Amino acid sequence: xxxxxxxxxxxxxxxxxxxxxxxxxxxxxxxxxxxxxxxxxxxxxxxxxxxxxxxxxxxxxxxxxxxxxxxxxxxxxxxxxxxxxxxxxxxxxxxxxxxxxxxxxxxxxxxxxxxxxxxxxxxxxxxxxxxxxxxxxxxxxxxxxxxxxxxxxxxxxxxxxxxxxxxxxxxxxxxxxxxxxxxxxxxxxxxxxxxxxxxxxxxxxxxxxxxxxxxxxxxxxxxxxxxxxxxxxxxxxxxxxxxxxxxxxxxxxxxxxxxxxxxxxxxxxxxxxxxxxxxxxxxxxxxxxxxxxxxxxxxxxxxxxxxxxxxxxxxxxxxxxxxxxxxxxxxxxxxxxxxxxxxxxxxxxxxxxxxxxxxxxxxxxxxxxxxxxxxxxxxxxxxxxxxxxxxxxxxxxxxxxxxxxxxxxxxxxxxxxxxxxxxxxxxxxxxxx
Numbered sequence: 001x002x003x004x005x006x007x008x009x010x011x012x013x014x015x016x017x018x019x020x021x022x023x024x025x026x027x028x029x030x031x032x033x034x035x036x037x038x039x040x041x042x043x044x045x046x047x048x049x050x051x052x053x054x055x056x057x058x059x060x061x062x063x064x065x066x067x068x069x070x071x072x073x074x075x076x077x078x079x080x081x082x083x084x085x086x087x088x089x090x091x092x093x094x095x096x097x098x099x100x101x102x103x104x105x106x107x108x109x110x111x112x113x114x115x116x117x118x119x120x121x122x123x124x125x126x127x128x129x130x131x132x133x134x135x136x137x138x139x140x141x142x143x144x145x146x147x148x149x150x151x152x153x154x155x156x157x158x159x160x161x162x163x164x165x166x167x168x169x170x171x172x173x174x175x176x177x178x179x180x181x182x183x184x185x186x187x188x189x190x191x192x193x194x195x196x197x198x199x200x201x202x203x204x205x206x207x208x209x210x211x212x213x214x215x216x217x218x219x220x221x222x223x224x225x226x227x228x229x230x231x232x233x234x235x236x237x238x239x240x241x242x243x244x245x246x247x248x249x250x251x252x253x254x255x256x257x258x259x260x261x262x263x264x265x266x267x268x269x270x271x272x273x274x275x276x277x278x279x280x281x282x283x284x285x286x287x288x289x290x291x292x293x294x295x296x297x298x299x300x301x302x303x304x305x306x307x308x309x310x311x312x313x314x315x316x317x318x319x320x321x322x323x324x325x326x327x328x329x330x331x332x333x334x335x336x337x338x339x340x341x342x343x344x345x346x347x348x349x350x351x352x353x354x355x356x357x358x359x360x361x362x363x364x365x366x367x368x369x370x371x372x373x374x375x376x377x378x379x380x381x382x383x384x385x386x387x388x389x390x391x392x393x394x395x396x397x398x399x400x401x402x403x404x405x406x407x408x409x410x411x412x413x414x415x416x417x418x419x420x421x422x423x424x425x426x427x428x429x430x431x432x433x
Contacts (some may be wrong), residue, residue, distance in 0.1 A: 028191030029230055030123060032271045035306065035353035037313050043402040045348055045395040046123065046194075046356035047388065048081030049074060050318060051363075053370055055085060058116075059093065059109030067113060070364045071120040073378050077385060078392020081194060082117065083317055083358050086110060086126040086175050089136025090144070096136070099144050099167040102174060108181055114192050115182040123194035125317070125358075126187075127236060128172060131201045138199075141167055156206040156258075159216040169223055176227045188228040195232035196224055201276065202236055204258035210242040213258050214267070221269030232271040234315075235264055239275035239302050251301055253282035253294070261302065265310050272355075273310055275302045276318035277340065280325050288332055292339060299343040306353035316340055316357035322373030334387050341391040348398050356395060359388070 026040030037044040051070060057063045074082070088095040088106060095106040117124050130137035138158035145163045146152055158164050176188040176196075187193060198220050204213045217235055224233050241248035242260025265273040277298055279291035286294075299316065306314035319340050321333040340357050347354030363375045378385040 030191075030194045030232060032232060032313055035311055035313055036351075037272070037355050042406060043399055044355065045399045046081040046315075047079050047392040047395050048083065048356060048358035049079055049362040050083045050358055050360045052083075052085045052361065053363075053367075054082070054113045055095070055106065055110040056088065056093065057109070058112040059103075059106045064112055064116075066364050066367065067116055070362055071116055071122055073364060074122065074362060075120050077378055077389045078396060079362075079388070080121065080392075081123045081125065081356065081358060082362075083125040083127065083197070084113065085130070085135060085200070087129050087135060087171070089129075089140040091136055091140070094136065096171060099141075100170055100174075107178065110178075111180045111182045114180055114187070114190060118183065118190075118192040122192075124192060125195045125197055125234075126175070126193055127197040127200045128175060129168060129199045131199055131203050131236075154206050156204045156212070159202075159204055159212050165216075165219070168220070172220070172224055173227060176224070188230060191230075193231055195234055195271070196228070197234050197236040197274075198224070199236045201238050202259060205256070207258045208256045210244075210258050210260040210263060214260065214263055217264055217267050217270065221267055225269045233269055234272050234274050234317075235270055236317075237261060237264055237274050237276075238318075239273075239277075239298070248301065248305075251297060253279075255282070262305060262309060265306075265312065270312075272312050273302070273306045273314040273353075274317040275299070275314060277316065278318070278320065279336075280321050288327075292335070295336065295339055296343070299340065303343060303347045303352060303354045307347070310353075312353065313355045314353045315355055316344060318360045319357060320360040320374035320376075324373035330381070330383055334383055337384060337387045337391075341387070341394075345391065345394050345398075348395060351402070357391075 028040065030044055031038045054067055058067050071082075090097070093103070093106065095103055095110070097103060114124065129141075133139050139155045141158050141164050142152050142155050142161075144167060145157075145161060148163065150161060150163050152161060152164075158168070178187045180187065180190065183190065198217065202213060207213070221233060237259055239261050240252050240255060240257060240259050242258075242263060244260050244263040248262075261273070261275070264270070275298070277295055279294050283291050283294055303314060306312055319336070321336045322328065323333070337359065344354045344357050359376065360374045361372070361376070363370055363377050365377055365379065376384055378388070
């Protein structure tokens, strides 16, 4: 009888333990709470990279080893997030031939990217459209509508015209509801995907007031969330300040493109802020020292604003330095990487809003046709690869420290709760005695 009681007690304890392991393990989706990302209830920090080419390459099964190699090389340097395109509109080897007509071979390429990212423990940020003409972009959407009799005078009508917006919404719905042929999971249910991005670097120069983009983001954020409440959503912004903070506009490079870092990111449904930084492009007439000074101010102001005004996490989703720049040397590129990483690290270790950075762009060997100046092949760039690995390690350590602190707090709360329950149960007995 005593053995039976012991076995029963053990069974109860094991069930209790397993239940708590399940709860602690969570569902694998990255969430945001206040200025932090959480993964399974623990603070989440990410060092990452851009690789826009993943779906394009993976759509040819004979080339898929390049995707696997890139992910393997990335994880060996501690990189855990990749940003890539979930669009290719019209043109050569498209994902979307025409509005609502999709190329299954290309979609299977994206299926493979997601399955392979999952296998390597990499989270994905998937962008849903392009501001620029490469891979179709807003120009292709506008041309599709023109061919259906819509009178449109500007590519910026992408943000205004109801027919074009209908095409784009249909693309959102198609991608989010896609059933992955390799994993058997709908994209909207797959925790491998960290976040959706509305558009790569949206710009609306025809309306510098910012009202057009603001209305478009509000409409599209609401639409995405009506289909998918699991995933985080961001806009794809470069970080230019707009009319809502005129005093901040002096920090912009000389660009007025109709976006507003503060107003756009305040929209409900936008879960975190993004910022890009290309001082070598934006300030091409200035020297490296001036560009680094700009970079320091640019990052500092955006991280402060994310923390104290937006109260949302922020990722530096694009940065880099081109080897095509006049007078380029590896030291200057490494210095830029160190500067970006230092600002992220400084904010993260204080519990601030910065949660990671994604450099532009990762390639693997044998991809010379994709080289754009900003490309990094880790095996061929040992000093830059070392800077990247060090940052991955630092962010991993910060995550571990905050997780430990969080677990200690949970343990203290649980102990206090148990004590309160014990006292509550035994108070009557003590009084009776």
